[in-house]
Amino acid sequence: MKEITSHATNSLNLFMALCLTGLLSACATLPDNSAPKPLAPLNTAYDYDLLDSRTQQPISVTALADLLKDSDVVFIGEFHGNQASHLLESQLQNALYQLNPKQILSMEQFERQQQTILDRYLDDEIGETYLINEAPAWENYAGSYRPLIEFAKQRLLPVVAANAPTDIVRCIGRQGGGYVNKLPKEQRSWIADEPFADIADYKQKYQDWIQQVRHLSTKDAKKSYQAQIVRDNTMAESILKALRDNPGYQVIHTNGAFHSNDHLGTVAALHRMAPDLKISVISPIHTDTPQHPQPAPEDFLQGDYIYLLQAQPAKYVDAAYRNKIMKRIFKQADSKPCL
Numbered sequence: 001m002k003e004i005t006s007h008a009t010n011s012l013n014l015f016m017a018l019c020l021t022g023l024l025s026a027c028a029t030l031p032d033n034s035a036p037k038p039l040a041p042l043n044t045a046y047d048y049d050l051l052d053s054r055t056q057q058p059i060s061v062t063a064l065a066d067l068l069k070d071s072d073v074v075f076i077g078e079f080h081g082n083q084a085s086h087l088l089e090s091q092l093q094n095a096l097y098q099l100n101p102k103q104i105l106s107m108e109q110f111e112r113q114q115q116t117i118l119d120r121y122l123d124d125e126i127g128e129t130y131l132i133n134e135a136p137a138w139e140n141y142a143g144s145y146r147p148l149i150e151f152a153k154q155r156l157l158p159v160v161a162a163n164a165p166t167d168i169v170r171c172i173g174r175q176g177g178g179y180v181n182k183l184p185k186e187q188r189s190w191i192a193d194e195p196f197a198d199i200a201d202y203k204q205k206y207q208d209w210i211q212q213v214r215h216l217s218t219k220d221a222k223k224s225y226q227a228q229i230v231r232d233n234t235m236a237e238s239i240l241k242a243l244r245d246n247p248g249y250q251v252i253h254t255n256g257a258f259h260s261n262d263h264l265g266t267v268a269a270l271h272r273m274a275p276d277l278k279i280s281v282i283s284p285i286h287t288d289t290p291q292h293p294q295p296a297p298e299d300f301l302q303g304d305y306i307y308l309l310q311a312q313p314a315k316y317v318d319a320a321y322r323n324k325i326m327k328r329i330f331k332q333a334d335s336k337p338c339l
Contacts, residue, residue, distance in 0.1 A: 042290035042310050048084040049293050049308040053300040061088070064282075064305060065095035071280040072250065073239060075267055077257035077303065079284050081140050084309035089254055090147040092282075097155070100250050104242050105152045108235060108255035109138050109145055110161035112190040118161050122153050148254065158246065162238035162253065164191045164230045171338035173227035182339040192233035196226055197272065199233075202264045209258070229269075232259060236269035243277075257284050261302045280304050286311040 078085035259265040283303030316322035
């Protein structure tokens, strides 16, 4: 009996040793999950690769929505007119709604003075052509923003016309911050209470960018920056008001990537106004190799999540033609009066 017990014990020990050896061997052959996974090629203008900046690994829209479900505000940075940006916005809007139907859509693409006409459209008092022509909506509204607006309209969700009026911004860029003091009471309400509140680290980033686009004097660069932060502070204030008017709701805000990249711009302004808010940022990254997209390490600093997409076609190749168009645009802007 003792021999049988001893034999059984030895067999069990051998079995366990073999199992342990097998387990260790299996562990030794497990894939290294820390290594970047290959990204899908971007074959069409609608394709994008979505990544978690923390893990630097690909992530699906459904998985992203689950990670974002507890965020108070989700900033989706876009490249205006890029099909992949607008597809992601629409897909994520739906995925987040499935997790929390208390949703508000906030948009750079509509301005505060347009809120009444936007609400009339959402309430079926006017048709889409009226909205596009009379708001007026952006030129790419039908192809880019119609899906977002219609999703909200069909579900009776609030839509916030968050931005400052283009005319006021343009005149601030022309005359400087003192222009605000000329505004009548109603127009003054169309921009933030503190339109020129400082946004840390943003000024240098903006001035570096604007000098690449237009060579401005120090005086004109200051006015240009004031015009920029009027937009950021106004959008941030609009988002905060929407949250306070609708407790328990989540805001999805769409804007050009510059307004939210690096958690600066509108994101930083909102954080200054309400530091306890949980804010998440999704940032687009152009890739020059769409068949083999690969983010650079610094790309992951742009947002909590990034998405790689193809760049739009170059607007200009002929420098002389570009200068001709720019002069026409600036001449048209200068012809519009300010107070």
